[in-house]
Amino acid sequence: MTITRREFFRLSGSAVAGTTASLLGFGTLEAVAAEVRPYKLARTTETRNTCPYCSVSCGVIIHTTGDGAKNTKAEIVHVEGDPDHPVNRGSLCPKGAALLDFIHSETRVKEPMYRAPGEAGFKPVSWDFVMDRITRLMKEDRDANFQAVTEDGKTLNAWATTGFLAGCATTNETGWLTYKAVRSLGMVALDNQARI
Amino acid sequence: MTNGWNDIKNADVVLVMGGNAAEAHTCGFKWVTEAKANNGAKLIVVDPRFTRTAAVSDLYMPLRPGSDIAFLGGVINYLLSNDKIFHDYVKAYTNAAYVVRADFGFQDGLFTGYDAEKRDYDRSSWEYEFDSEGNVRVDPSLRHPRCVFNLLKAHYARYTPEMVERTCGTPQHLFQQACELIASTASSSRSLTALYALGWTQHSKGSQNIRNIAIIQLLLGNVGVPGGGINALRGHSNVQGITDFGLFSNSVPGYMAMPKTSEPTLEDYLKTRAFKEMLPDQMSYWQNYGKFYVSFLKAMYGRNATPENQFGYDWMPKVDVNLDTLRQFEMMFQGKMNGFICQGFNPLLSVPNRKKLINGLSKLKFLVVMDPLHTETAHFFENHGDINDADPSEIATEVFLLPTNCFAEEEGTFTNSSRVIQWHWKAAEPPGQARTDIQIMADLFLRLKDLYAKEGGAFPDPIMNLSWDYRNPARPSPDELLREINGKALVDLTDPNDPTKPPVKKAGELLDLFGQLRDDGSTASANWIYSGCYSERGNLTMRRDPSDPSGMGIHPNWGYAWPANRRILYNRASADPQGRPWSNRKKVIEWNGSQWVGIDVPDFGATIDPTTRATGPFIMNPEGTARLFTRGMMREGPFPEHYEPFESPVANPFGPVQSNPVARVFNGDMEVFGTSEDYPYVATTYRLVEHFHYWTKHARMNAILQPELFVEISEQLAREKGIAAGDWVEVSSNRARIQAKAVVTKRIRPLICDGKPVHVVGIPIHWGFIGATKKGFGANQLTPYVGDANTETPEYKAFLVNIKRINPMV
């Protein structure tokens, strides 16, 4: 069955109106009609979470298969708006409504990767290798460039030749532990995404 | 946000300017819809583009990108010259009546004290006059020619409707209607909420845009009341939290500052920051600075922080020069940076002038990227033609890409734009070998500590003395960390007024609130403003009671709002000086004869009797009042003045100083600013409802919705340049050129500024060379390398380009 993209979204319950894709003349999308699948979520586990995109921070419910028993692996099969959440009251925008595709994105990183000087690409390596190598490089740089005092002899205790940019979709707990660790090293080239 | 998402429903007028909430903060925007439907609210939208927010507005008007101060200054002039201000509020709650020093002045586009050589001001004259007791001189009659009110009036007298139209291109009759609607809230019973986002901040004078709305809201008496406030709609889900935790070069969690080299001892540091009141009766909350800072040091260094070693003060690095993102990349570019770590951040797409970024990253010895996704930053060394013009064989940087979990695969808290801290729960394990950021940071730290223990090295003291008191040191739990953030008593805390009473808190107990913090080392708290979120009552960020007893959108038992679970900041200002609500419609708290009570946690001393003590509502300021005149707080001056963007099509109609006279420009960057002869069109960047930054392009559904980069131009410009919808175009700035498909719309229209037509080119930002969308150029390839003078937020919203039709790209 051929349906227009507009009908497609109406059927799938998403609140997306005509986008610039149609203005560009991309025409209609072929789509398999969304059949009603009443039992899809009947046996899933619900977990309350927060949309990680914008700061409206909509409440979401994540549905996973698997009952949490030993040797079973929970798999995320559905994400929807949390109707109890006082801000979004169950709704999600086109970004939040597609969270499942972010979680299962093909371009997620699944193992530590390393790119040697001059190489054209990454190769997978072990956690031990990367963490050993990174901490060795950090220590070398810190030991060589740590400044205990300024030129006129004032206490400085700063390390400015390795920089750190913190993310803004990490938790407060991550933020605090990161702060603690980087300041203990004397890092001063520290910033986060809030500016950008 | 001073107020919150739900509170928007209480507004009578909503001003959306410098943002596009309907598309970028969609589910928060529903509260604007609610205000319109059930509170009779009117929505004003001012934007260069007719956005989807504009589409549902009652009044829309365009303005030229980068001319916001001229517009808002015009509003201030309207309010003052038509006497549309909330007089009682302005007199009692702002510094309108304070007398400014005689040597302060403004002439030819500059305030007093400018040093052209340094591109900076000596700000000493931007100050009040004080009497011999150290109190500010006040003239309650507002007649003194140098009182703030009269200086403000004089400053904005030049911002006439004619000048607004000439500068902004906004037709005067529309501007007039906006002023009238805005002015309708200059009363005790009506309020306006101002919603903004990057459209106000991504300018070389972005902070002064915000100062302008602050002045307007104070003149109208709209700060501290329901449906009012100054509401920054923040970007990422936890940008509020990460800001609160001070992950900046010069910050300490809880909006405290890093020490400077001129402050060799803890005492020196505290002396300059614990502000004393400037008027009798005031309380100046920052006098508690020492309690917050010492408790922070105790959270850092635990039992190793002692009075003898100034609680580890020397272990904290001293910061004289702010090493923000732009400066970091400048250092890299100059070869002065060796290592770089990106935690969930994709600067190759988000920092201006990509050519410079690739160049800088190529000079690094090592780059570490921690991310759930393959980011362009991690893959910066790859060649993707003109989109990413790099030669891997020439790049010696070692790159590490560490897989991390996504939101669904961990637990912990995010703080939303309303300052509400909300816990989320883990649904599944991260894929493959991915680890949490906490695990990676712990591993990094413990390995380094081990290396320093074995080998020694430069100043190991702060590393060895850092407190790391977690059940499993390799995997601190979010629960433990949130307790550490909240803070606890380290010894039995007795009542300082009566030590014989049983202790207020026993050793080891979690604190109820920051009021219990002490400066003698007996308490620890990582971030004082979060104190109270996890007390002995439990983890309050987990609360999920959606009830709203007052019906005012307060939801007091949903999560925990910092500070002190307060939902409307400065709510003391919703009541008059005697403690009676200004109006029943806008009632939040009141004085009941013995204490402050109401529907929200009072932002005030709970038992300060307003009938006997005239303490101002703005207790974070030593004046007790809010500032129309910001003294020396802002780098370009105590009142916002219009300057043109660094790349502008017109000469500044307001005076001889063209662009922000104190904005920092690095050598070489000034030279690559373009002129309107070569680049005649104004470009502005924006976001689409279907995409979030450079993130959703990895998600299939979003890639289907918006698969491909485009630029948006008006029908008129399209005609002039012979461009049809769907044509390929090249957009060039003096730094780079990009290719995209053209979308021709009625949403952008040419404006007449200073007598000549100005065309605007809109460039959405969401494309890169990795993910599920088509590959696309980035707006940051074009943008100038200059930031706001106070915050160093890059000027993404107004710069110059040229555009031409090209043959289809293969």
Ligand code: SF4
């Ligand atoms: S669903 Fe949309 S509006 Fe809600 S938090 Fe996510 S991005 Fe923001």
